[in-house]
Amino acid sequence: RGTLSQQNALRSAEDYLGYTAFSRTGLIGQLEFEDYSTADASWAVDRVEVDWNEQAAKSAVDYLDYTSFSRQGLIDQLVFEGFTAEQAQYGVSQTGL
Secondary structure, eight states: OOOHHHHHHHHHHHHHHSSOOOHHHHHHHHHHHHOOHHHHHHHHHHOOOHHHHHHHHHHHHHHHHHHOOOOOHHHHHHHTTTTHHHHHHHHHHHHTO
16 A cells, blocks of 8 residues: 555656656656655556556657657667667657657
């Protein structure tokens, strides 16, 4: 069930994923920025129902909506954002690049 702080972190994680894409590490970082402890942020992100490949695909589309990338450049950007190489490759492949 988790502590109250962990439950709040989980709700925040779900809220963030409701309007923008995040990698696992990016979402933990966002929660830490909101002053959740690393432990609470990690607990929450490990329990949120999310497909990280889908998040990588959404993030790739978001990037292409406002700027141009080569296939490898976009993969590199997604890895920089915290996605694994496999997630980044999957995400970029969903854009048609």
